[in-house]
Amino acid sequence: xxxxxxxxxxxxxxxxxxxxxxxxxxxxxxxxxxxxxxxxxxxxxxxxxxxxxxxxxxxxxxxxxxxxxxxxxxxxxxxxxxxxxxxxxxxxxxxxxxxxxxxxxxxxxxxxxxxxxxxxxxxxxxxxxxxx
Numbered sequence: 001x002x003x004x005x006x007x008x009x010x011x012x013x014x015x016x017x018x019x020x021x022x023x024x025x026x027x028x029x030x031x032x033x034x035x036x037x038x039x040x041x042x043x044x045x046x047x048x049x050x051x052x053x054x055x056x057x058x059x060x061x062x063x064x065x066x067x068x069x070x071x072x073x074x075x076x077x078x079x080x081x082x083x084x085x086x087x088x089x090x091x092x093x094x095x096x097x098x099x100x101x102x103x104x105x106x107x108x109x110x111x112x113x114x115x116x117x118x119x120x121x122x123x124x125x126x127x128x129x130x131x132x
Contacts, residue, residue, distance in 0.1 A: 023122030028056040030119055031091040034128045039087040041066035045107050046095030053093055064091065090129040096120075 042064035044053055057063050066082045092111045100108075112118075115127040 020122070023124050024052060024056055027093065027119075027121045027124045027126045028053065028060055030121070031093075031126050031128065032057070032060055032062055034117060035062075035089060035091060037062065038089055039065045041068060041086050041090045042093070043068040043090065043107075043111075044093040044095075045104055045111075046093075046100070088131045090127075090131075092127040092129055094125040094127060096123040096125060 042053065042057065054063070054067070066086045090111075092115075094108060094111075111127050111129050114129045114131050116130050117128045119126050
């Protein structure tokens with residue numbers, strides 16, 4: 001039994017994921033540093049877990065004022081109904097995993113046009129978008 005526990009613990013501790021919590025935390029910290037306490041919207045494209053990002057933004061002390069796509073339907077308790085126009089500043093979390101549809105490529109290209117900065121954390125690309 002001890003050998004079984006040893007090898008399983010060793011494999012758990014050595015597990016690494018390019019789309020894991022470590023990279024999501026780094027991506028959210030980077031995004032919050034770049035938005036610098038300003039109002040922003042959040043979108044997530046690709047095979048990202050959108051609710052996980054919202055939780056991490058909440059955990060780090062700043063939620064987006066607007067969320068796009070599926071997040072609007074799933075998170076009315078986390079993000080109150082938006083008041084006023086959508087901010088020009090946005091954070092877009094892009095997953096580099098999986099097959100990309102035409103819709104994904106269209107959204108990615110349109111966000112990339114307005115991206116001031118971007119950075120990759122594992123398989124997550126963070127786009128800081130400003131439509132000014």
